[in-house]
Amino acid sequence: MTAGSEQPVTDLPVPLFDISRQHQELDAEIRAAMDRVCRSGRFVLGPDCTELENKLAAYTDARHAIACASGSDALLLAMMALDVGAGDEVLLPSYTFFATASAVTRLGGVPVFVDIEPETCNIDPARLAAKITDRTKAILPVHLYGQCADMGAIGEIAGRHGIPVVEDACQAIGARYHGRAAGSLADMGCFSFYPTKNLGAYGDGGLLTTNDDIVADKLRLLRAHGMQPRYYHQLIGINSRLDTLQAAVLNVKLPHLDRWTTARQERAARYDAWFATAGLGEHISLPVEHSQRRHVWNQYVVRVAAGRRDELRKHLADRKIGTEIYYPVPLHRQECFQYLGYGEGSLPETERAARETLALPIFPELTADEQRTVVDAIAAYFGVAAASPRRAA
Numbered sequence: 001m002t003a004g005s006e007q008p009v010t011d012l013p014v015p016l017f018d019i020s021r022q023h024q025e026l027d028a029e030i031r032a033a034m035d036r037v038c039r040s041g042r043f044v045l046g047p048d049c050t051e052l053e054n055k056l057a058a059y060t061d062a063r064h065a066i067a068c069a070s071g072s073d074a075l076l077l078a079m080m081a082l083d084v085g086a087g088d089e090v091l092l093p094s095y096t097f098f099a100t101a102s103a104v105t106r107l108g109g110v111p112v113f114v115d116i117e118p119e120t121c122n123i124d125p126a127r128l129a130a131k132i133t134d135r136t137k138a139i140l141p142v143h144l145y146g147q148c149a150d151m152g153a154i155g156e157i158a159g160r161h162g163i164p165v166v167e168d169a170c171q172a173i174g175a176r177y178h179g180r181a182a183g184s185l186a187d188m189g190c191f192s193f194y195p196t197k198n199l200g201a202y203g204d205g206g207l208l209t210t211n212d213d214i215v216a217d218k219l220r221l222l223r224a225h226g227m228q229p230r231y232y233h234q235l236i237g238i239n240s241r242l243d244t245l246q247a248a249v250l251n252v253k254l255p256h257l258d259r260w261t262t263a264r265q266e267r268a269a270r271y272d273a274w275f276a277t278a279g280l281g282e283h284i285s286l287p288v289e290h291s292q293r294r295h296v297w298n299q300y301v302v303r304v305a306a307g308r309r310d311e312l313r314k315h316l317a318d319r320k321i322g323t324e325i326y327y328p329v330p331l332h333r334q335e336c337f338q339y340l341g342y343g344e345g346s347l348p349e350t351e352r353a354a355r356e357t358l359a360l361p362i363f364p365e366l367t368a369d370e371q372r373t374v375v376d377a378i379a380a381y382f383g384v385a386a387a388s389p390r391r392a393a
Contacts (some may be wrong), residue, residue, distance in 0.1 A: 014361050014370045016322030017196055021365035022260075026252055030202075033248040045224075046244035052251050053207075056191075059254070060173075060183035062209035064216035067242035068223045071170040071192020074206035075103035077240060078166045078188045079138070081218050084109040088137035092168075093123040094332040094342075095350045096142045100168050101331050109137065111340070113332045115347045119288040121145065121301070121357070124349070125153035132161055139165045143172035143182055145326075146198070146264075146298035147289060151177050151185040166190065170206075173199050174261050176294035183209040188219075193250060198264070198298055199257050201246040263364035264297040267371060271300055271360070274375045283308075283382045299326060300362040309358050315381045321374055324359045 023030070037048060049067050057065035068074050084090060086108035092100055094113035101111040112131050117124045123141045139158050141149040151167075158165045167185055169175070170192035175182040183189030193205035210216050218235070221228055226235030272286055285303040289295045304312050313323050330350045332342035345351065360374055379385065 011319070012369060012373045013320035014322060014366075014373050016324055016359070016361050017363050018365065019195055019200065019363075022363075026256070029252050030249055033252050034245055037244050037248050040244075043244050045241045046247070048244050048247035048251055049242050052242075052247040052254070055251070055254055056207055057209065059181070059257075060189065060209050061181040062184050062189065063211040063213070064209065064219075066208045066210075066216060066219045066223065067247065068206045068208065069240040069242060070204040071190060071194060071197075071206040072099035072103070073223075073238070073240040074170075074190035074192070074208050075099055075140075075166075075168060076106060076238070077208060077219055077222050078190055079103045079107055079109065080222050080237070081188065081215055082138050082164055082166070084137050087135060089133060089135045090138045090140050091123075091128060091131050091136060092140040093142055093144075093350070094330040094347050095121055095327060095353055096144065096168065096331065097170070097327070098331065098334075099170075100140060100142055101337070104140070110135075111331070111337070112136070113330075113340075113342060113347060113350075115349045116353065117150075118349050118352070120147060120149075120290065121353050122147065122149040123154070125150050125157060128154065128157050132157075132163070136161070136163055139163055140168055141165070141186075142168040142170075143175055145287070145301055146172050146175055146296040148172060148175050148177040148182055148185070148293050155186070164188075170194075171197065171298040172296060173197065174257060174294070174296045178292045184211065187212065188215065193246065198260065198296055199250060199253055202249045203243070203246055205242055205246040205250065206240075260364040261296045264362060265295070267362050267364075267366050268295070268297045268300050270368065270371055271362075271375070274371070275302075275378075278375060278379045278384055280379065280382060280384060283384075284378070297362055299324075299359045301326065301357050301359045303353075303356040304358055305356070307355070309356055312378065312381055313358060316374070316377055319373075319377050321377055322361055325354075325357065326359055328354055330354050 053065040084107045088109045089112045090104045091112045095116050104111045121144050165186035167189040169182040169189045172182045189209040191207040193201040222237040223240045226233045226237035
């Protein structure tokens, strides 16, 4: 069979993500929780929000959890709590979602982009120290795709220079680094409950974690216009209060999170095994999970060699197999950040990842037959024999 073969193994469509399967299982319980909120009339920062904060503080091994309106706001609030302002530099990866950098620039700060490790796509600690200046206000690593950045090395560098660290854990709830939970590895942690996250709401929602009592109090003020008591403003904050309806949904979902994480891990392992058996190593590189890190697989991202990523993606789309590119244009090459002066080639590993990475379907309810369809379609494209088992696993 030749590359680009038009002979699909099966015509089974495979979505990148199907949230409806999860919601069907919990529909009655979620509707009951939302009805209870509607009857209470307490729609913003109601009792369900406090319950969620308490549960997620325990889940993330943090002393405090502060709910807010979105993961983007969580990042912004963290920068506000550190008093990031005009000219302050924050070190972060370019290979991440826009919100990581916009949280800095909205306050007048300067994002300083650091290249990534090729095998994890997380910020490379070996490149951090050279970027530190007397204007460095914070370090903002991202736990991309569900695996923690090398927080030991990052923390050592930050501690040596007296620089605070904030975790962008928006893709990594439940992830661990040497047994410690994401969100408890730095001065603050930021989480997102966007519907496609491992713990997703029915809309936007976010959370910050910290072990610092003073920082926690400041974050609570900042998310509500700096107001305490009502109509008395100690700080200039923003309006970023979590809707109680979203908290009610998340309280229903949270007890299932570890089961869903295990299901994601099982599906990632199945991909690993079937791709290895197919002998596709010269064509695609599989994601790397480091030892002593609990990967929660928000995404399963492969690399496609020799500039064939986009052609393979079209091949899969023609067979109704969902994929995504996270991220096709790294932040340092975005039009809005051209004023920072990063030219092409300035972050080589970041730019290579943008050319090569491709996210494949992974979610807890993804079936073995659907995964088989994905593996066989990729094998067909590269002209190798399909190697996944013929019967459902």
